Every structure is written in C-alpha cells, then in structure tokens.
Amino acid sequence: MTDWTQMTLAGFQRGLSRGEFAPLDWWRACRERIDALEPTLQAWECQAPEPAITAPDGVKPGQSLFGIPVGIKDIIDTARLPTTWGTRGYHRVAQSDLDASIVTELARLGALPMGKTVSTEYAYFQPSKTRNPHDPTRTPGGSSSGSAAAVAAGMVPVALGTQTVGSIIRPASYCGVVGFKPTHGTLGVAGVKALAPSLDTLGWFTRHLEDSRTLFRALTGSPPIRTLTRLDGVRVGLCQVPSTHSPSPETATALKGAGEKMAALGADIGTAELGASFDELVAHQRVILAYEATRALASERERFGALMSSPLLALLDEGQNLTLATYWQARQATERARIELSQQLAERFDVLLAPSAPGAAPEGLASTGDPIYSRAWTLLGVPCVNLPLHWTPLGLPVGVQLIADRYQDQRLLSIASALMP
Amino acid sequence: MTDWTQMTLAGFQRGLSRGEFAPLDWWRACRERIDALEPTLQAWECQAPEPAITAPDGVKPGQSLFGIPVGIKDIIDTARLPTTWGTRGYHRVAQSDLDASIVTELARLGALPMGKTVSTEYAYFQPSKTRNPHDPTRTPGGSSSGSAAAVAAGMVPVALGTQTVGSIIRPASYCGVVGFKPTHGTLGVAGVKALAPSLDTLGWFTRHLEDSRTLFRALTGSPPIRTLTRLDGVRVGLCQVPSTHSPSPETATALKGAGEKMAALGADIGTAELGASFDELVAHQRVILAYEATRALASERERFGALMSSPLLALLDEGQNLTLATYWQARQATERARIELSQQLAERFDVLLAPSAPGAAPEGLASTGDPIYSRAWTLLGVPCVNLPLHWTPLGLPVGVQLIADRYQDQRLLSIASALMP
Numbered sequence: 001m002t003d004w005t006q007m008t009l010a011g012f013q014r015g016l017s018r019g020e021f022a023p024l025d026w027w028r029a030c031r032e033r034i035d036a037l038e039p040t041l042q043a044w045e046c047q048a049p050e051p052a053i054t055a056p057d058g059v060k061p062g063q064s065l066f067g068i069p070v071g072i073k074d075i076i077d078t079a080r081l082p083t084t085w086g087t088r089g090y091h092r093v094a095q096s097d098l099d100a101s102i103v104t105e106l107a108r109l110g111a112l113p114m115g116k117t118v119s120t121e122y123a124y125f126q127p128s129k130t131r132n133p134h135d136p137t138r139t140p141g142g143s144s145s146g147s148a149a150a151v152a153a154g155m156v157p158v159a160l161g162t163q164t165v166g167s168i169i170r171p172a173s174y175c176g177v178v179g180f181k182p183t184h185g186t187l188g189v190a191g192v193k194a195l196a197p198s199l200d201t202l203g204w205f206t207r208h209l210e211d212s213r214t215l216f217r218a219l220t221g222s223p224p225i226r227t228l229t230r231l232d233g234v235r236v237g238l239c240q241v242p243s244t245h246s247p248s249p250e251t252a253t254a255l256k257g258a259g260e261k262m263a264a265l266g267a268d269i270g271t272a273e274l275g276a277s278f279d280e281l282v283a284h285q286r287v288i289l290a291y292e293a294t295r296a297l298a299s300e301r302e303r304f305g306a307l308m309s310s311p312l313l314a315l316l317d318e319g320q321n322l323t324l325a326t327y328w329q330a331r332q333a334t335e336r337a338r339i340e341l342s343q344q345l346a347e348r349f350d351v352l353l354a355p356s357a358p359g360a361a362p363e364g365l366a367s368t369g370d371p372i373y374s375r376a377w378t379l380l381g382v383p384c385v386n387l388p389l390h391w392t393p394l395g396l397p398v399g400v401q402l403i404a405d406r407y408q409d410q411r412l413l414s415i416a417s418a419l420m421p
Numbered sequence: 422m423t424d425w426t427q428m429t430l431a432g433f434q435r436g437l438s439r440g441e442f443a444p445l446d447w448w449r450a451c452r453e454r455i456d457a458l459e460p461t462l463q464a465w466e467c468q469a470p471e472p473a474i475t476a477p478d479g480v481k482p483g484q485s486l487f488g489i490p491v492g493i494k495d496i497i498d499t500a501r502l503p504t505t506w507g508t509r510g511y512h513r514v515a516q517s518d519l520d521a522s523i524v525t526e527l528a529r530l531g532a533l534p535m536g537k538t539v540s541t542e543y544a545y546f547q548p549s550k551t552r553n554p555h556d557p558t559r560t561p562g563g564s565s566s567g568s569a570a571a572v573a574a575g576m577v578p579v580a581l582g583t584q585t586v587g588s589i590i591r592p593a594s595y596c597g598v599v600g601f602k603p604t605h606g607t608l609g610v611a612g613v614k615a616l617a618p619s620l621d622t623l624g625w626f627t628r629h630l631e632d633s634r635t636l637f638r639a640l641t642g643s644p645p646i647r648t649l650t651r652l653d654g655v656r657v658g659l660c661q662v663p664s665t666h667s668p669s670p671e672t673a674t675a676l677k678g679a680g681e682k683m684a685a686l687g688a689d690i691g692t693a694e695l696g697a698s699f700d701e702l703v704a705h706q707r708v709i710l711a712y713e714a715t716r717a718l719a720s721e722r723e724r725f726g727a728l729m730s731s732p733l734l735a736l737l738d739e740g741q742n743l744t745l746a747t748y749w750q751a752r753q754a755t756e757r758a759r760i761e762l763s764q765q766l767a768e769r770f771d772v773l774l775a776p777s778a779p780g781a782a783p784e785g786l787a788s789t790g791d792p793i794y795s796r797a798w799t800l801l802g803v804p805c806v807n808l809p810l811h812w813t814p815l816g817l818p819v820g821v822q823l824i825a826d827r828y829q830d831q832r833l834l835s836i837a838s839a840l841m842p
Contacts, residue, residue, distance in 0.1 A: 079720075098720040098721065099723075101717060101720055103720070105719055108723075185752075187716075188618075190716065190717040190718070190720070191720065197610070197618070198606065221744065222744070222746075295526075295611065296522060296609055296611040297522075297611070298526055298529075298609070299519040299524070299611070302525050302529075303519060324607070324642065328828045331606075331828075335759075407753065
C-alpha cells in the first residue's frame with residue numbers, strides 16, 4: 001500500500017505518467033486522512049468537493065502539478081469555496097468574484113484544491129481552533145495555522161500560507177514541516193486579503209524540501225533547482241535578530257545541530273554580527289505592520305469592528321495613532337538595512353542560519369506563539385526556509401531557518417537541500 | 422451666485438462653518454453640471470444617489486472634507502455603487518463586498534461620493550468613451566480618463582486616480598488640472614484593482630493646487646503644508662527621462678516657461694543629467710508592468726480573456742513570456758536607480774522639472790496618448806505633481822511635472838505652491 005506521507009510531488013508525477021496512479025488517488029487518500037484526523041486537529045475551514053479531472057494543457061514537463069492536492073489558506077479568495085478570512089464567520093463570503101491569481105495558477109498547473117485551511121483572524125494574532133498535530137494541547141502557530149497543521153498531519157502534501165510577521169516560518173517550526181517564504185513580491189497576491197502590503201508574502205508548506213523546489217519551479221516557471229550533497233565553500237552566518245532576545249535551550253540545540261551538520265558537509269560557519277540597527281528593525285516592522293493594517297482593514301473595521309478580537313483592534317488602534325512621518329522613517333530605515341544586508345552577505349555569507357521561533361510550540365491554544373525571530377526578515381523581504389531538523393525529547397519539532405539575500409531563492413533552496421536530502 | 426469652479430475645499434469648509442453653505446450645496450451644483458455636460462464628455466460610469474448628510478465625527482479641524490463631492494475611479498471598489506474596472510461591462514460587480522479603504526476614509530472625513538469615473542480597461546491602455554473637455558475630438562488621456570475630465574470640466578472638485586504607467590500625470594496634463602501622485606505606498610490600495618502592485622499608486626486630481634495640499638493633509642493626517650511665495654535657494658533640475666525622446670515644441674515651451682517662472686521667483690535652475698541607466702528604466706518599467714499584470718489579472722484573463730482588448734492581451738502575453746530572472750533584474754536595477762537618484766537629489770536638486778507628456782492631448786479617441794515621460798518616475802515611486810501652467814494657441818493645456826525624492830511629498834507641494842498660488 002502506498003505511504004502517501006512519503007510521496008513527493010515529482011514521485012507522483014512519475015507514477016502518474018507510468019500509469020501506477022490515477023489522477024485522483026492522492027486527493028482521495030488525503031480526504032480519508034482528513035476525515036480521520038480533522039475532529040482532533042480542526043485544520044480546515046471548509047473542504048472542496050471531489051474535483052473534475054482535466055489534464056493540464058501546455059504545461060512544461062517538470063512544472064506539472066497534475067493531481068497534487070493543495071490546501072488554500074482561508075484568506076485567499078476562491079470563486080467556488082467560501083472565504084472567511086479567519087474571522088470566525090463574521091465576515092464570510094460564500095462566493096468571491098474570482099479566484100485569487102495563485103489559485104488560478106495552481107489550477108492551470110493541474111493541482112487540485114483540497115479545501116480552505118484555517119487562518120487566524122485576517123492573518124493576525126487571534127488564535128484559531130486548529131491544534132498542533134504533535135500535541136493537540138499546543139498551538140500549531142499562526143497565522144497559517146491550518147496549512148501548517150494539515151501538512152504536518154499528512155492531510156495534504158502542500159498548503160499555501162502567507163507571512164506578514166512570522167506566519168509561515170513559526171508554524172512550520174512548531175509543526176515540523178518545511179515552510180518557504182520567497183523574496184517579497186515573487187508570487188502575485190491578487191485575491192489574497194491584505195494585512196500589510198509591504199510585508200505580506202505568499203509562500204507554502206510542504207513535508208519534503210524537494211517539494212518546495214518542485215513548487216518553486218512550477219509556480220515561477222524557473223529552471224530546476226540544483227541539489228547539493230556537500231557544502232564545501234558555502235559561507236554560513238549564525239545570526240539572531242533581535243540579538244537582545246535569547247532563544248530557549250531547545251532552539252539553541254537545534255541551531256547548534258544545524259551548524260554542526262553544515263560544517264560536517266564542508267560549510268564555513270561564522271557569526272554574523274548585524275548590529276544594533278538590525279535590532280531596531282523589529283520595532284520598524286511593528287510600525288509598518290500597524291500603519292498599513294489600519295489602512296488595509298479600514299472598511300472591515302468600519303463594518304465588523306464590534307466583532308473583532310482585542311489583539312486585532314489593538315493593532316488597528318496602534319496604527320491609527322502613528323503619523324505618516326513615523327511610517328516613512330520606518331520605511332527608510334528598512335531600505336538602509338536592505339542595502340547593508342546585501343553588502344554584508346555579498347562579502348561574508350551565502351546564507352544566514354537563524355532561529356525560526358523562540359522554542360517548541362508553547363502549551364495551550366490561547367496564543368499562536370511569538371513571531372519575534374521573523375519580524376526583521378519579513379520586513380527585509382528576504383527568502384527564508386524553515387527546516388524541521390530537531391525534535392525535543394517530548395517529540396516536539398524545533399525548526400531552524402536559513403535566510404538568503406533577496407532574489408537568491410534558488411540558491412537558498414539549493415543549499416538547504418544538503419541538509420534535507 | 423457662487424462660482425463653484427473657483428471654490429476651494431478649504432473655502433467651502435469655512436463657508437460651511439459660517440453657515441453660508443449647506444452641506445449638500447456643492448454636491449447639488451456638481452450634479453447639475455454633470456447633467457449638463459455628461460452627454461458630451463462621458464466622464465462617469467455611474468452616478469451616486471444624493472447622499473444622506475452626517476457631519477463627520479472626531480475629525481480634526483483642517484482635515485475635514487465635509488460636503489466635498491469626490492469622483493471615484495471605477496477600478497476602486499464601492500459597496501453601494503457598481504464597479505466595472507473599465508471593462509465596458511464584461512466584468513461588472515453590482516455590489517462589492519466592501520468599500521475600498523480610501524472610500525471608507527473619505528467617508529470618515531465627510532466627503533460625498535459623486536459617482537464612479539470612467540477608467541480604461543483595468544487601468545491599462547484601451548481607450549474609454551470619455552472626451553477631453555477642452556476639445557471633445559481629443560483624448561482626455563488615460564487610464565484615469567473620467568477623473569481628469571470631470572475635474573477639468575468642473576463636474577467635481579476632486580477625483581481619485583491611480584498611476585501604474587502615467588495614468589495621473591498624463592491625463593492631468595491633457596485636461597489642464599492638477600494631478601498628484603504621492604510616494605508609492607502612501608495611500609492604502611485595499612479594494613483598488615491591482616494592475617502591477619509595485620507600480621500602482623493611488624492619487625488624485627484637483628482644479629486648485631491648494632486643494633491637493635488640503636487632501637494630502639486630510640488623507641494622511643499630516644500637519645499643514647507650508648506655502649511659498651518665493652523660491653530663493655530652491656535647486657531645480659531640468660530633466661527628461663528618457664533623454665532619447667524629444668518632446669513637442671509645445672511641451673518644450675511649457676518647460677521653458679515653468680523654468681523661467683521658477684528662476685524669476687529665485688530658484689537656481691540647472692540641468693539634471695541622470696545618464697543612460699535612467700533611460701533604461703523605461704524598459705525595466707515595461708518588464709515589471711507586464712510581469713506583474715499577467716499575475717494580477719490571471720483570473721480575469723481566465724474568465725474574460727475572449728472579451729479583453731488586444732492591447733491588454735498583448736501586455737498579458739508579454740508578461741507570460743518573461744522569466745522570473747528578467748523580472749528580478751528589473752527590480753534590482755530599479756533599486757540601484759533609487760539609491761542613485763536619492764544621492765543626486767540630496768547633493769544637487771530639491772525638485773526636478775520634467776515634461777508631463779510629449780505634447781498637448783493628441784487628436785482622436787483611438788489612443789490615450791503616450792505615457793513615456795512618466796514610466797521612470799512611477800517605477801521609482803517618487804512623488805510627482807502635474808501643474809497646468811501652459812496653454813497652446815488652440816486653447817489646449819500642456820502641463821509640466823515637478824518631481825521630488827520619495828518621502829518629500831510635502832516639500833514638493835510646498836515648492837509647487839509658488840507656481841500656482
């Protein structure tokens with residue numbers, strides 16, 4: 001019997017072309033798994049009906065996603081499934097005008113929608129109902145809670161996520177899956193509910209790193225990404241922004257382990273001291289988030305303010321009280337930091353190795369955990385990938401993230417391949 | 422009798438507070454003017470019903486737009502008016518889920534929607550039905566065709582526009598009104614149909630430059646913008662990107678006149694030689710536009726492709742054939758040019774003086790004219806204002822634009838005030 005959790009996207013394509021699988025096989029296996037686990041995990045806002053099967057037309061070999069089940073975060077518009085934007089139903093649209101462009105692109109490549117995965121309210125901090133597959137008393141992280149949990153639980157091999165603060169990398173770390181946030185603006189966000197457009201980045205979760213390479217190639221129409229077995233000459237900078245916080249011992253262990261593994265593969269490991277101006281990026285990210293969110297959700301607040309959670313209202317109040325000058329200063333500081341980071345990376349490091357989260361998924365469902373270690377990277381727009389390389393004695397995953405300069409997404413995924421063959 | 426075309430936003434607020442006007446007076450005068458001129462000009466996609474009047478609550482003095490009639494470009498969502506995105510009806514939504522955030526913000530400030538102004542198809546090049554108020558056989562420019570024409574004809578004192586290529590500055594020049602494009606990202610674009618998010622900039626048209634200062638203050642919650650009567654010590658760089666094109670004699674005359682006027686007010690006029698790398702920005706803008714538009718309108722093309730105009734389909738085809746590498750190269754070149762422009766401006770010039778369009782509005786309605794002189798500035802995200810300072814012997818307006826570095830919007834409007842008291 002096929003172990004679908006071990007299946008890769010490329011493996012399924014090969015099996016399909018050899019006639020070993022029918023196009024709906026994986027989708028149906030996912031549906032069974034969802035039926036079994038959903039009562040506990042609550043990763044889905046709604047499920048799609050069994051799709052009609054049409055082989056994609058004009059898709060290049062290596063870019064087909066024919067028959068691949070995909071979870072779609074519920075802040076992404078779908079014309080044939082309802083969208084709630086994580087609002088616990090107070091803002092629900094039974095049928096959007098059009099699919100988000102990423103949904104159209106996935107359909108063009110032959111992927112099959114599995115349903116809408118649970119998001120926190122407008123992709124901010126108010127926790128959702130979803131539970132962590134490794135311990136249902138813990139948060140899966142947020143805001144892409146359902147996507148991370150569904151992929152981790154084997155309910156679906158791929159799910160779309162978005163990151164505005166730390167909403168891909170943190171839940172990927174807590175759920176023990178690969179999470180990839182491309183360079184800001186790589187994938188179009190038409191039809192994705194905006195929280196803070198300068199920060200909002202569309203990405204995804206997969207069980208296998210190989211699948212993230214496959215997706216990158218398919219969704220961007222790029223050449224195949226080279227895999228590496230050795231890292232000789234690759235310069236790795238250990239890094240933590242803000243430097244003023246200390247991660248938990250489990251995160252420190254995960255980082256140490258990843259660094260040793262990279263060194264054993266031939267990489268040169270150094271320490272990236274980015275300095276105090278990078279610590280300030282955390283505050284700048286908060287300013288840009290609050291300022292833009294207040295404007296992006298102005299109409300939602302007008303209509304649904306009485307039903308919004310207190311964390312969201314606090315963010316929107318914060319943004320209302322910020323001046324344009326403060327917002328512009330944060331943007332200018334970001335631009336300076338981008339230039340400085342590019343210089344430092346060009347001179348000293350190919351990738352940075354950094355914590356994905358302060359520790360393993362915290363207990364309880366009252367918080368989605370702390371996105372502190374993603375704020376600066378999201379602000380800078382750099383590509384980040386969470387690698388689930390460490391597990392605590394309790395069986396909880398603790399990820400690390402690799403980070404590259406903007407536009408180095410393929411190089412980043414190539415270097416990561418040595419760590420997760 | 423009040424000459425409403427001479428009325429300023431601040432003047433109306435003063436009159437209101439003194440009881441000289443009733444809140445609906447201006448709105449009703451606009452409706453009469455629209456009734457008289459709309460059969461010829463065709464600036465409106467639909468008109469709003471007479472609004473209920475509620476004085477805005479909690480708006481600071483100087484930021485109120487109470488009773489100000491505003492035209493809303495028809496690519497901007499309105500919950501109570503239909504939206505067609507300029508598609509000649511093939512993509513019409515009778516009621517959007519929510520107002521665009523700018524519409525909510527205008528309502529909060531007390532402004533009154535006058536209706537939706539005609540846009541070209543998805544704010545690209547396919548001409549609309551609107552005619553130039555100064556000569557109905559000529560184009561008003563595009564894509565904000567209806568907004569520019571409506572303000573020029575006195576149908577409304579303010580109309581929202583967007584610029585992705587040259588859609589505010591060019592129609593403002595052709596119609597003889599003030600057009601203002603703020604620094605990219607200054608106003609939130611939630612609910613504004615995306616064409617190319619890196620470029621899409623929300624701005625406006627007014628008859629009076631003072632009204633653009635009032636709007637900037639109201640919509641950004643900023644302090645008042647200082648007016649100038651002299652320009653002593655202000656450094657002005659005459660500039661034309663691309664340098665490879667020659668504007669018409671009428672545009673050259675407009676530029677010369679503006680430069681002389683600034684010099685007479687004490688400004689130091691020099692020539693900004695930005696070099697060949699800036700000429701290349703025109704090509705980079707085309708790449709980013711095509712790449713992003715293809716992704717932004719993927720679902721629209723899927724659904725309405727058979728009904729789309731050939732210019733739009735050509736753009737979407739162009740974008741489909743671009744690689745991610747080409748797109749990223751264009752973005753990186755843009756980032757380098759931004760740094761270089763900031764350096765040059767800091768060292769040498771406070772503002773640049775440049776053509777708004779190659780000449781006066783061209784004859785006929787088969788084209789909206791050439792946006793060539795806006796492509797680089799839109800790409801760079803800098804604030805631009807069109808000033809209607811010159812008129813041809815035929816009575817056609819020819820604007821010039823003043824341009825400042827990003828985040829210098831208030832300084833730009835301040836310097837412009839000396840030219841249009």
